[in-house]
Structure formats: structure tokens, C-alpha cells
Amino acid sequence: AMAWLQKAEESNDPDTVAAVEFCRDHLESIPWDAPVPGTSRSVQLRTHRLAAFLSDAWLDDEMLNAGSEAVMCELSRPSENGSPHHIVRITNSHFLTILRRFRLQFPQERFTARPSESLDREIQEDSINVLEVVVHSHQSHWAGISLDLRSFTYFYRDGYYRHDVAQAQDIADLLWYLRSLNPSRFDSVEFTPAPSFHPSPSQTDTFSCGINLLSTFLEHHGNSGGWRQERSARSRMEMFFHVS
Numbered sequence: 001a002m003a004w005l006q007k008a009e010e011s012n013d014p015d016t017v018a019a020v021e022f023c024r025d026h027l028e029s030i031p032w033d034a035p036v037p038g039t040s041r042s043v044q045l046r047t048h049r050l051a052a053f054l055s056d057a058w059l060d061d062e063m064l065n066a067g068s069e070a071v072m073c074e075l076s077r078p079s080e081n082g083s084p085h086h087i088v089r090i091t092n093s094h095f096l097t098i099l100r101r102f103r104l105q106f107p108q109e110r111f112t113a114r115p116s117e118s119l120d121r122e123i124q125e126d127s128i129n130v131l132e133v134v135v136h137s138h139q140s141h142w143a144g145i146s147l148d149l150r151s152f153t154y155f156y157r158d159g160y161y162r163h164d165v166a167q168a169q170d171i172a173d174l175l176w177y178l179r180s181l182n183p184s185r186f187d188s189v190e191f192t193p194a195p196s197f198h199p200s201p202s203q204t205d206t207f208s209c210g211i212n213l214l215s216t217f218l219e220h221h222g223n224s225g226g227w228r229q230e231r232s233a234r235s236r237m238e239m240f241f242h243v244s
Contacts, residue, residue, distance in 0.1 A: 001027060001051035008233040019237040023054060030244060038073065039066050042092055045243075053240040058140060059210030061093045063243075067214045068092070068134065070242035075222050086129040088221045089119055093134045093142075099173040110180035123181040132217055133174060137164070142209040145170060146197070146220075149178075152189045159200035159212045159227075201227050208232050211239055 002024070009020045027050075036045045045066040052063060059067065068090040075088050102111060113120040122128050126149075133145040135156075143158035145166045156166040171191060178186040198220040203212050212227045215235050219226030227235045 001054040004055045004233075008237070011233070013231070013234070016231070016234045016237075019234055023237050023240060026241075026244060027051065027054075036066055036243065039069055043069060047244075050240065050244050053236055053243065055236075056205075056207050058207045059142065064093050064134065064142060064210045064214070066243050067210065067239055068217075070239070071214055071217050074218060074242060086221070087122075087127060088130045088132060088217070089122065089128050090132045090217060091119070091134050093136060096133065096135060096170060096173065099177055100169075103173060103176060111177050113181055120181055123178060126182060126185055130221070131174075133170075134213070135166075135170065137161070142213050143200075144213055144217075145174070146194075147174060147191065148194065151194070152191050153194035154191050155194040155197035155199075157198075157200040157213060157216060158209075159203035159216075160206070160209055162202065202229065203227075204229055205232070208235075211235050214239055 005020050005023055009017055011017060030047050030050060032048055034047045036043070036047055036050065039045060043062060043065045045062040049063065053059075072088065072090055099111070113124060128149055131147040131149060133147060135143045135145055137143050137158075138161065141160065143156065143161070143164065145154055145156055147154045154166060154171065156164065158164045175186065175191060198216070200212050200216045203209065208227070208229075211232070212235075215224060215227035215238070218224035224238075
């Protein structure tokens with residue numbers, strides 16, 4: 001992390017240089033091996049892994065899930081004008097896999113709400129505006145499906161594989177999940193492609209997909225400047241701030 005920060009410090013951007021100094025100081029104050037504070041029991045990230053945010057490493061599941069929870073925490077704060085953001089939930093990276101396996105094993109059954117899962121409860125209560133679904137594709141790549149639960153539309157986010165689209169099976173699995181938990185709301189509707197949408201910014205490297213996705217959630221639903229290839233190092237530092 002320190003070598004990566006030293007390289008990032010060569011930037012001519014004063015905000016990036018200031019972020020480097022903050023990261024150096026913050027790294028020294030973090031316990032070496034402890035649970036990352038503020039994460040749920042579904043995230044098993046330890047503090048010694050936080051340094052990987054300050055590198056060119058690809059985000060693994062635990063890093064991405066910790067980032068997703070940090071983004072949701074940030075989005076739960078009131079906006080600058082004092083009004084709350086619309087309610088956004090980001091799925092765990094294993095969510096789609098769980099749905100697929102359940103449907104394959106029990107094709108004639110509906111999904112059963114998990115008492116410990118707040119997402120299931122919020123779907124039943126119809127309290128979510130947008131569901132951001134994390135997609136693991138191309139063996140080591142992160143993308144996303146954004147479901148608008150008010151307009152019943154969706155779009156696909158991918159900054160690297162720009163021509164990829166949401167898979168029909170994924171949309172079918174997601175609709176099955178929603179209909180299982182809230183049939184009165186979703187049984188009579190179909191989700192259609194959104195006429196306009198907020199895509200992930202174009203990405204040229206092969207390792208920034210996780211940071212790109214998380215930063216785009218913040219940009220779309222909050223007040224962040226979002227991810228850009230030319231400021232990718234700064235975006236990684238900003239996500240390190242949010243998670244740590």
C-alpha cells in the first residue's frame with residue numbers, strides 16, 4: 001500500500017496528494033487484524049485486507065461486499081439540502097448465485113423470506129426504490145443490474161465490457177424473487193429495459209471494475225463525483241475512506 005501511495009502522490013492534482021497523506025495517517029491508526037467496524041455478519045473482511053484497496057488489486061467478494069455496505073451507509077445520510085435519498089439497496093455478491101441454486105433445486109417453489117435478511121423484509125414491505133444487483137461475470141469481473149422497483153425497468157452497468165447486457169435468466173430469477181416475497185406488488189408486472197440510464201464510466205484497465213461499480217452507485221444515487229479512469233487512484237482512496 002505504501003509503495004502504491006507513493007506512486008499516487010506523483011499526481012499533479014492537489015486533492016489526490018491530500019488524499020495520499022490522509023491514507024498514510026489512517027493506515028497507521030488501523031488495528032492490524034480485527035473485524036472491519038460497521039460491517040454486517042455477512043461480511044468477513046479483516047482490517048489487514050483494507051490495504052488492498054490502496055493497490056491495483058481486483059476487489060474480491062469480501063472487499064466488494066464491504067464496499068457495498070459502506071456505500072449504502074453513505075446513501076442513508078440526508079443529502080446536502082437535508083432531504084433523504086431515495087432508498088437504495090445493493091445486493092451481496094453471492095445473491096444471484098443463491099437465487100439460481102434455489103430455483104434449480106426447487107423449480108416449482110417460491111423463494112422463502114430469510115428472517116435474518118433485511119433485504120427480504122424490505123422487499124415484503126415495499127420500502128425500496130432501487131435494487132442494485134451485483135453481477136459476477138467473465139470469471140473475474142464485476143458488473144451490475146439496476147432494478148427500478150417503482151417504474152419496473154432495469155439497465156445493465158459495465159464499464160469494461162461495454163456491449164454486455166443483462167442476461168434474461170438473471171432478470172427472470174430476480175422477478176421470481178420479487179414475486180415470491182411480494183406477490184401483490186410484482187405478480188402482475190414485467191420489467192422492461194429503461195429508456196434512459198446511468199451507465200458505469202468507460203474503463204480501460206482490467207482491475208478497477210469493483211471500484212468503478214461502487215463509485216457509480218455513489219454518483220448515481222448520492223453526491224459523489226464518480227469514477228473516471230484518469231482519477232482511478234483517487235477513487236480507490238475514497239473507497240478506502242468509506243470502508244475503513
